[in-house]
Amino acid sequence: MSAALAMDGGPPIRTRLLPYGSHWIDDDDIAAVTATLRSGWLTTGPQVETLERQLAHLTRSTTAVAVSSGTAALHAALFALGIGPGDEVIVPPLTFAASVNCILYRRAIPVFADVDPDTLLLDPACAAARIGACTRAIIAVDYAGQPCDYAALREATGGRPVRLIADACHALGGADGGQPVGTLADLSAFSFHPVKVIAAGEGGAVTTDNPNWARRMQVFRNHGITTETRARQAAGAWFYEMTELGFNFRLSDIHCALAGSQLSKVPAWIRRRQDIAARYDAAFADTDSLRPLRRRPGVSHAFHLYVVRLDTARLRADRNTVFRALRAEGIGVNVHYIPVHLHPYYRRHLSTGPGLCPVAERSYECLLTLPLFPRMSESDVDDVIAAVHKVTGHFRR
Ligand SMILES: *Cc1c(COP(=O)(O)O)cnc(C)c1O
Numbered sequence: 001m002s003a004a005l006a007m008d009g010g011p012p013i014r015t016r017l018l019p020y021g022s023h024w025i026d027d028d029d030i031a032a033v034t035a036t037l038r039s040g041w042l043t044t045g046p047q048v049e050t051l052e053r054q055l056a057h058l059t060r061s062t063t064a065v066a067v068s069s070g071t072a073a074l075h076a077a078l079f080a081l082g083i084g085p086g087d088e089v090i091v092p093p094l095t096f097a098a099s100v101n102c103i104l105y106r107r108a109i110p111v112f113a114d115v116d117p118d119t120l121l122l123d124p125a126c127a128a129a130r131i132g133a134c135t136r137a138i139i140a141v142d143y144a145g146q147p148c149d150y151a152a153l154r155e156a157t158g159g160r161p162v163r164l165i166a167d168a169c170h171a172l173g174g175a176d177g178g179q180p181v182g183t184l185a186d187l188s189a190f191s192f193h194p195v196k197v198i199a200a201g202e203g204g205a206v207t208t209d210n211p212n213w214a215r216r217m218q219v220f221r222n223h224g225i226t227t228e229t230r231a232r233q234a235a236g237a238w239f240y241e242m243t244e245l246g247f248n249f250r251l252s253d254i255h256c257a258l259a260g261s262q263l264s265k266v267p268a269w270i271r272r273r274q275d276i277a278a279r280y281d282a283a284f285a286d287t288d289s290l291r292p293l294r295r296r297p298g299v300s301h302a303f304h305l306y307v308v309r310l311d312t313a314r315l316r317a318d319r320n321t322v323f324r325a326l327r328a329e330g331i332g333v334n335v336h337y338i339p340v341h342l343h344p345y346y347r348r349h350l351s352t353g354p355g356l357c358p359v360a361e362r363s364y365e366c367l368l369t370l371p372l373f374p375r376m377s378e379s380d381v382d383d384v385i386a387a388v389h390k391v392t393g394h395f396r397r
Pocket of ligand 1: 069070071072095096098099141167169170190191192193196203204
C-alpha cells in the first residue's frame with residue numbers, strides 16, 4: 001500500500017520545500033562584482049559594453065543593448081519601432097503581464113491572439129487573423145524557453161509592415177534550426193531576473209541586427225539624451241541634448257559585471273536544464289494523467305520552465321488540488337500563467353474577459369510547472385518524480 005498523501009497527514013516526500021526555480025551564484029560571480037566595486041565605475045562604465053558584446057556574441061546578433069529589466073527591454077523594443085498611440089500590437093495572453101503592459105506604456109493597443117494547444121506558443125493562424133490596418137508588431141513569447149516558429153509568424157504577416165519582437169525572457173541560450181534565440185525575430189528581449197536563465201539581481205537586454213533601432217534604444221534608456229556620460233567625458237564636453245522622451249532604464253556596471261559572469265555559464269546550464277527535462281520526460285512517459293508540451297522539431301529548448309498539463313478527465317482532482325498536494329509533499333510547483341486578459345486591470349481597461357482566447361483559458365486550468373534549475377541535484381529530481389507519481393497515482397480514476 002502506498003503512503004498517505006502529506007496533505008492528508010502522511011509523511012511528505014521532502015521536509016524542505018524545493019523551489020520551482022533558483023539562481024546560482026558562485027565565487028567567480030562574487031569576484032566579478034567586487035572587482036567592479038573596486039574599479040571606480042558603478043554605472044555606465046566598461047562592464048556595460050563588455051556584457052553587450054558578450055550577449056551579442058552568444059546570440060550571434062550584431063548589437064545588444066543592456067537595460068534595467070526584461071520589462072524595460074520590451075518597452076525599449078517598442079520604442080525602437082516607433083510604436084505609439086493608436087498602433088496595435090498582437091500578443092498572446094499566456095505570459096507574464098509585462099509582455100502586454102509594455103504595449104500600454106507606449107499608449108498602443110494590445111490585441112490578444114490565442115496560443116497553439118500543444119506548444120502553448122502564439123498560434124501563427126490566430127495572429128494572422130488579428131492583423132489589421134493598424135497592426136505594427138507582434139510580440140511572440142518563447143513560452144517556457146521554447147523558441148516560437150518565427151518563420152511561420154513572418155509568413156503570417158503576409159508581407160505587411162508588421163515587425164516581430166521576441167519576448168525571449170525565458171529562452172536565453174535556446175536555438176531554432178541551429179540559429180540562436182536573439183536573431184530569430186527583428187528584436188529580442190531578455191530578462192536577467194534571478195528566476196530566469198541568468199541572474200543580475202535585476203536586468204535585461206534587447207538584441208537586434210538593426211543599427212538604427214539599437215541607437216534609438218541607447219537613447220531611450222538614457223532619458224532620450226543623445227550623448228552618454230562617458231562619451232561626453234572622453235570628448236571633454238558638457239553639451240547634451242534630449243531628443244526623445246526616454247527613461248532612466250540604464251543597467252549599472254555592478255549588475256553588468258554579475259550578468260557577464262553568469263552569461264559565460266549559459267551553454268552548460270542549458271545542457272543541465274535539458275538533461276533534467278529529459279529525466280522528467282522519461283519518468284512521466286507512462287503517466288497518462290500528465291501531458292508534456294509538444295516540442296517543435298529542430299528546436300534547442302532553454303527549459304526556463306518544465307510545464308505539464310494535467311488530464312483532469314483521468315484524475316479525481318482538479319489542478320488546484322494536485323497543486324496543493326504537491327506543495328504539501330515539499331515540491332514547489334507553480335502555475336505559469338493566469339491569462340493576462342483575465343487580470344482585473346485588463347478586464348477594467350480593455351473590457352477583456354473569458355472567451356477571448358479559449359485555448360489559453362482552457363490550458364491555464366490544467367497547467368503545472370515542476371521545479372527545474374541547474375543547481376538541482378539528482379536526488380531533487382528523484383523527489384519531484386516520486387511526488388508526482390505519488391499524487392497522480394493517488395488521484396487516478
Ligand atoms: C520575467 C518576464 C518578463 C519581465 O522581465 P523582468 O526582468 O522581470 O522585468 C517579461 N516577459 C516574460 C515572459 C517574463 O517571464
